[in-house]
Amino acid sequence: MPKIKITCNLLLFLAIVFLLSGCWDRSELENKAYVIGLGIDRSKYEGKIKVTMLIANPEVGSMQGGGGSSEKPREIITLEAIDIITAKSTANAVISREISYELLKVIIVSEEFAKDKEFLPTLFTSIQDKEIRLDTFLVVCKEKAYEYFQKNRPRMETRPHKYFQYMIDHGIQNGYIADSTLFRFIKTIERGTDLALAMYTTAEKEKNPPNRGEDEYIAGQLNVFGELDDTQFIGSAVFRNGVMTDILTGQETRIVNILDDTVNIGDILINLPDPFSDKRQQIAVRILKTENNTFKMNLKGAKPKITITIPLKFEIMSNPSMVNFADSEENRQILKKHIAEDTKISFEKFLRKTQTELKGSPLPLSRYALKYFATNQEFEHFNWEKSYLEAEIIIKPDIQIIDYGKQLRPKK
Amino acid sequence: MKQQQVKLGIREYVCIAFLMIGMKGTEDTPSMLFSHVQNAAWMVPLLSGGLFFIPFFLLLKTLSLFQDKNVFEVIQQLLGKYIAFFVSFIIFIMNSYAISLDTRTYTNIIRAYYFTTTPRLVLYGILMVVCVYAAKKGIQRIGSISYILIFYVALSFFIAFWLSLDDSQFASIFPIWGPGKLELLKAAPSGLGLWGEFFILTSLYSFMTSFKDFRNGTWIAFGCVVIQLSLATMLFIALFDKGLVVIGYPFHVAIRYISLGEFLPNIETLFFPIWLSAAFIRFAAFLFINALIFGHLFKIKEYQYLIPSLATIYLLIGMIPETPNDVAQLKEPLRYIAGPTFAAISIILWLTAWFKGEFKHAKNKNNM
Secondary structure: OHHHHHHHHHHHHHHHHHHHOOOOOOOOHHHEEEEEEEEEEEOOOOOOEEEEEEEEOOOOOOOOOOOOOOOOOEEEEEEEEOOHHHHHHHHOOOOOOEEEOOOOOEEEEEHHHHOOOOHHHHHHHHOOOOOOOOOOEEEEEOOOHHHHHHHOOOOOOOOHHHHHHHHHHHHHHHOOOOOOEHHHHHHHHHHOOOOEEEEEEEOOOOOOOOOOOOOOOOOOOOOOOOOOOOOEEEEEEEEEOOEEEEEEOHHHHHHHHHHOOOOOOOOEEEEEEOOOOOOOOEEEEEEEOOOOOEEEEEOOOOOOEEEEEEEEEEEEOOOOOOOOOOOOHHHHHHHHHHHHHHHHHHHHHHHHHHHHHHOOOOOOHHHHHHHHOOOHHHHHHHOHHHHHHHOEEEEEEEEEEEEOOOOOOOOO | OOOOOOOEOHHHHHHHHHHHHHHHHHOOHHHHHHHHHHHHOOHHHHHHHHHHHHHHHHHHHHHHHOOOOOHHHHHHHHHOHHHHHHHHHHHHHHHHHHHHHHHHHHHHHHHHHOOOOOOHHHHHHHHHHHHHHHHHOOHHHHHHHHHHHHHHHHHHHHHHHHHHHHHOOHHHHOOOOOOOHHHHHHHHHHHHHHHHHHHHHHHHHHHEOOHHHHHHHHHHHHHHHHHHHHHHHHHHHHHHHHHHHOOOOHHHHHHHHOOEOOOEOOOHHHHHHHHHHHHHHHHHHHHHHHHHHHHHHOOOOOHHHHHHHHHHHHHHHHOOOOOHHHHHHHHHHHHHHHHHHHHHHHHHHHHHHHHOOHHHHHHHHHHO
């Protein structure tokens, strides 16, 4: 009896050996080439796309202290492929390591391809790759995607994954670019009732950049010079029914981001005309959005009426006309009224543009309309896409000025 | 080798019940509900829970008459030898079908999101081996493990849902009636299948300390699970909106999407082990109960020894469907049949007991 028991136990022990073979999914960091950015362009061949991979070198910048390697931080390859999933193995003809999309940060699509009907099906097949996460950002670039990757040479942040992470995170915090993770983008496309946005970028500076207000640019128009990388992230591409139709400026994107409660923006710095100045001076303010907007709709009548109340907190940062706010309640009221009016005008103007030019709402406004209907059929019958274009939209800014800035003694 | 009989307390019982049925929120159930009644899917657990309450209440009432017997012995006493065998056999077959497909679903999830290149059979085999090991230890051990585990499971679910709130829009659950009130009412009976496990859990009664514990535990677990499933479905609707239709396993897509700030972006590996342990408990308990039924059917006293062979059969059945889509299709009939069958059996039992005058009998006995 004990003999049998010992043999049985030994056999069971031997079974543990089988666990050693459980290494199908073992992956060594050394063996992997992590793709950080993926570019998709139209190909001149039927049924193919041009895939660009930006591969990060994990060795660069990871070394603590001495050592370090003299290798380049990145590698870029472009190839023609049917889809990005098979492109992985094709790319291995030139890349020595196994290609992985696990750390993919951005999918960059050229404007030309985004305006193509083929774009959406291509994107949907691409994200079927199980390694791609839905928090990857979708970005539209002005030039060809492969050109963009080659031209984009950040000086300070040479590690590509850090570069894109910081660039995009801060862009979203400032509200200049749309928060277009694949998750949000696809959700909006699936919903089908609103416009989808994707952040806009370029590595090409325009020859004669226009001179505008601080945020009324789209990528490439900003006139920055010095010793720097030419890449700009500002503005957003508008997709209607899955095809890119228009571009919003940084300012318009900010308005969308303020109106859309699902975007987490930080504090925004902007200039507003100074109500006390007759020389068209501007004051600098910081806008904080800490509370959610309220959406009220009256969808019963012939013309739907939508009222949006936006609670915003303002901090006055500069005071070019040297008005005394500390002692004068009247001045404070004038400023508050002025800011409210200014906000109302610019927001309403933009929303009118979405109705007439963009032909749809760039924020998930249709979701707020849902609760006014009892069943899905009623909502479909209402036909949101059409009704939105005729709707009367009223913005009610709920302004609170929480700080008037440093009070300097007015000039005598 | 007789195992020491330690009775199952109320808290262990509630934990087992919660893990067995609450886990449904983390697999394909929410998207299945969504595909039927869209944005009103969160109401189905509530409605069908309410509907299931009636037969289940009657069942517990009937069981209370025979305080020293478990549900299968009661069936035998009330329906006679042959019909009872037939009824129990149907229950056994349905459970076997369910456990085969459910274990396969879990294997699919693991393979789809975590171990993509490991052969399916290996994953499936390991899952089954672990469950068999746990099930063979007996229901008391399973109970203790679930009691240890429940806190972490609840915490991890809570954290996952809380982190996903950032991207959720609760307005998506409107229009409140979804595809219409009538459609919703039609969907409620098919949702009965969600609660089938409660019926078979009653067979654990003979392991419980007292009938009172058993009854109270069942109602506590029932209430918790109904709310949990409904809430989970609601959160997934708020998070994915219409996209839920194309997402097979929303919980896993959600934990892959959420992040703890910039510093910890990919945190699904924190949730996965906890989810996996909960899955082990779920199937261990399921296997144990199935072996119990089988033992009862064929008068096998040492039913623990049946567990490995039953598990092997389930593994072989589970390997039959070729793709995850086939699994979903095969599950569909079970959803429609299981719930109403369990409800019908409960009602029949109660009616028989009533006709046979068992209730009066019990009353007289109490009065005496």
